[in-house]
Amino acid sequence: MxxxxxxxxxxxxxxxxxxxxxxxxxxxxxxxxxxxxxxxxxxxxxxxxxxxxxxxxxxxxxxxxxxxxxxxxxxxxxxxxxxxxxxxxxxxxxxxxxxxxxxxxxxxxxxxxxxxxxxxxxxxxxxxxxxxxxxxxxxxxxxxxxxxxxxxxxxxxxxxxxxxxxxxxxxxxxxxxxxxxxxxxxxxxxxxxxxxxxxxxxxxxxARNVAKADIAQTFVLPGPREDAPTVVLVVGESTRAQNFGLGGYARQTTPRLAVRDGVVYFPEATACSTTTAVAVPCMLSRLEGHEFALPPRETSLVGVFAALGYDAHWYSVQRGNNRAILSACAEAPTCRVNLPGHDEVLIPPLEAALAAPGPAPRFVLLHTLGAHANFHERYPAAFARFRPECRDVPYACDRQAAINAYDNAILYVDHVLDEVIARLEGRDAVLIYASDHGESIGEGFRYGHAAALALAPEEQTRIPFLVWTSRIFREKRPDFAARIAARRGQRVSHDHIFHTALGCAGARSALIRPSLDLCADSPAGALAGR
Known part of the structure; x- marks a missing residue:
């Protein structure tokens, strides 16, 4: 008809x-x-x-x-x-x-x-x-x-x-x-x-034909390269501070990190954005969050380490389709994205990077899926400790079931971080972990992230942030280790990552801001953050 x-x-x-x-x-x-x-x-x-x-x-x-x-x-x-x-x-x-x-x-x-x-x-x-x-x-x-x-x-x-x-x-x-x-x-x-x-x-x-400003040439690494520490940056995903065991959460969602020597956790940490597309390039930039804008106009942290003579690697389980993130990834000689599986699939390439021959120190960035929705898809069945768990999109589940699945995902984050640290224990190494942003799980009937930063709830802006140093690192640089430990109560943010990673590696440049370098000898209170 x-x-x-x-x-x-x-x-x-x-x-x-x-x-x-x-x-x-x-x-x-x-x-x-x-x-x-x-x-x-x-x-x-x-x-x-x-x-x-x-x-x-x-x-x-x-x-x-x-x-x-x-x-x-x-x-x-x-x-x-x-x-x-x-x-x-x-x-x-x-x-x-x-x-x-x-x-x-x-x-x-x-x-x-x-x-x-x-x-x-x-x-x-x-x-x-x-x-x-x-x-x-x-x-x-x-x-x-x-x-x-x-x-x-x-x-x-x-x-x-x-x-x-x-x-x-x-x-x-x-x-x-x-x-x-x-x-x-x-x-x-x-x-x-x-x-x-x-x-x-x-x-x-x-910006299509505008080349990035090469700020890497302003950085130097005093002393022999083989004396520089291994630096590992683990980028989390959608993991909020409120559910992180190290921050005092009622559930112990980080049991392995809680007993790991060398971990310094910063409970007052904030993200520069509530979206991965902005937060990851922002945390790799020397600019503070209020200064940063896409597309990036300068070499990222990855490119600086590569220019310093580090053997730089980027491994990611995230789907590589964001131009700004891929642009930073491309600054590393080894850039592999969209690795299939849970976050543990990042361990073998990390091991291979650490075992590669040559005197060059290693810089490795591991980009995880952390606790991104759907939460139950982020961890193996063995980590389903908190039940009943949501096995659907979070907003379609009972809120407590969604929180249970989210906490299980953080249990797996704890496991993966501990496994990464285990590969670094016998080396002169420093590891920095920070999530890109947090996550709303039904608070005020909101789910997910990506709220405007000025209006975003704390669940989306407060993130877990920690620095781990190996025994060898602490013995060789006791002043650096002491400064990190002394500042565990300070406010930190994504702004600190660029400056801390390079500062703790011993790099020097007028572009490294002592107030944002957790290894620097800064005046008390200089690290108050934004």
Missing amino acids: TLPALRVPTRTRFVIAVAAVLTLVNAAVLAERAGRAAEAGGPALALWAGAIDLLWLFAVNVALLVPAMVSARLLKLWSFLLLVAGAGAAWAVAQYGISFTREMGYAIVGTNPGEIRELLRPWTLALAVCAFGPPALLLARLRLPRLTFAPHGRALAGAGLVVLLFGGAFLADQGRVRATIREATEVFAPVGLVSAVVDVARREWL
Whole structure:
């Protein structure tokens, strides 16, 4: 049976209808922002702020659709894509508390199909088909008339009025309006999603032929290279400080590290981002978090160690599809990503790197999957100590079951770190471990990570951070070991990794900041962090 075609009087009315639906998709965010305004200034402010939000959002949605009006097919396709993106983005904002910042744009661009599959289930896809099937069919049967401009004087006048209103407000108070628009853009769908992805594409395009500044030449390694220590950096994933046994968690999730000599744990550590796409390049940069921006413009920690004569290696179980991370990885002579299996598969290549012939000291970066969702997929069955464990996406499980699976994943992190340390015990070595960011597990009904850093809950920003030194390292450099131990109560962050790794290796450069080098002889309190 053939469905009859549906006619729309004008393309303008079609655009207005779609823009209205895209605006209503954000009803929950609009209500939440109006509620905040009411708390700050009462009902009058809430009404005014809500009206401005509604008007601005509707105008932007219209602006997103207008360029596609030149073609009926293009307009229908673009409308459908925006409706799907808007619904999905609004769900992500409500489920994960994310904001569509530039950092989120890099995370979206760097997401691969495997990560998407981990967060979706058959019922999710079935729901999507049921939700978007009818609109797709409806759009397919719509017949849009030819585009004409004469009948649309009222629409153009309305658009002009909106421009005048916002133009006047902008001229009256540029800073406040800019900040308001930026905040609104980051939380509304799909405009925030489109804006973030376009911003990332623009930055990548402008930086495509710009070479990184080679800061490695400013670093020197005094003394013979064979006297330099082995340096291992283990990058964790989605592991938060709140569930790390060394930090005083009620459960002992780090029993092996708890009895390991040479471990200094820093309980007050924070991440420079809540997304892997930004956090990993940030922690490998000499810049502090508030200075750092993608794409990276300088040689990373990896390139500096390679230039110092270290035999540099990068091994990762993460899927290598993020350009900024791959760019840092490529600075190492050995760069291997997407190793299959649990994090323990990193041990054999580590052993091979340590056993390689030659006098050059070793620098090894191990990029793990840590406690990334889905939690039960991050550890072998033998580590399922806390039960019942969630064996699905975290938000689909009982919260305690999700926490149990998360704690099991940290038990496995503890095991892997201890196995890495065991391979370094008889060497002159230092190991630094820090997670890229934390994770929300149902607190405030949030799951996952990637919230805007300024608004992110502590579960996403507080991370485990530790430094381990071997007995030989402590004997050869007792002052370094003493300084690390003396600062265990200091605030630290990703900012410290670059400077501490090079400082503890004995490297010298005017670019090493003593206040961020845990091995440096810094004044008391200089390591307070941000």
